[in-house]
Amino acid sequence: MRYYVLDRGDQLSVDLSESFHKMASEQGLQLDAESPDIVVSIGGDGTMLHAFHTFIDRIPSIAFVGVHTGHLGFYADWKADEIPELIRMMSSHKDEGMLKPRIVRYPLVDLEIRKKSGTSSYICLNEFTLKSVDGTVVAQVDINDHLFEMFRGDGICVSTPSGSTAYNKSLGGAMIHPSIEALQISEIASINNRVFRTMGSALVLPKHHHCDIYSRKEQNLLLTVDHINLPMDDLISVRCQVAAQKISFVRYRPFPFWNRVRNAFLG
Incomplete structure (x- = not known):
């Protein structure tokens, strides 16, 4: 051993x-x-x-x-x-x-981050978040390559099932058992009025679905992958989907x- x-x-x-x-x-x-x-x-x-x-x-x-x-x-x-x-x-x-x-395996979230300067990939155990450094986040959210909503607010959190008990929970998201291969999208202080409208509740996507988050203005953003901070001012989009691999815990x-x-x- x-x-x-x-x-x-x-x-x-x-x-x-x-x-x-x-x-x-x-x-x-x-x-x-x-x-x-x-x-x-x-x-x-x-x-x-x-x-x-x-x-x-x-x-x-x-x-x-x-x-x-x-x-x-x-x-x-x-x-x-x-x-x-x-x-x-x-x-x-x-x-x-x-x-x-006994070995138990928990789902992970796979991220493809596209910037003007290039593309990078990450995997997260808890969650991915996108926030603005100096103003309101303006982002387009597509699900399975179709426009779902235009988001305005403090940010977006995409969590794994095990991560659903962390930041996602404080945002009002559901807690999901790790045997369910899914990801959860939760809004962070979205703006909802007669002009701007978002779903306003968390969304759960199964393994065979994906979402794309597009930056829709010049903005300084802070992306976090678990504990890793990624400041960037040239974000194009982030694709989020359940990862092909899982993390193993020994019980x-x-x-x-x-x-x-x-x-x-x-x-």
Whole structure:
């Protein structure tokens, strides 16, 4: 079993990371920063996002597991004091008669960002947002190559099912189970009056659909892909669709999605 640990950088997470390496070595686990089988995130959900993008080129061949040290760890299965048990389960799968861990796969969103200066591609685990730096966003939204609406407002959020519990939720979007291969489009403070009109509610698109967001004026925009900020003043369009690949999480014990939702938001 090859593993890698990425921690949040605060003292507690760093100390836990060091302890993890020591205990993992004792159990015969191999530290491998290049091609790990499992990436362990120690921190919060932001740490998991960082781990995901660090290994974005190896997503099909690795799995992630989270250790929660912050206030809210939606992607984390384990608490700080449970690390010895996690390591024991990571190392025991090789023993005869031990059950293999369950692998669950969550949908991702694929982005194609077209600018006057070129085209780039990204994949997000939580959400993509488009906002204006210095005024109202003016954007055309097409669904499946047909005009859907002209948007004016603070911005647009496109989330994955797992990301539907994050920024999307604060915008009034629905929470979607990750077994549903879909993306969700939510408006950020849209302008609706007798002159300008948008749908005003979140839209859920299935895997075989796509949406295109076109910049419809000269504007300074801030695009975010999870925790990555992309300022740009020459945006042409962004195509959003459910990605062909998924992220894998390793489950050494049951932790159903709706239990995570309840623990995170209801206590």
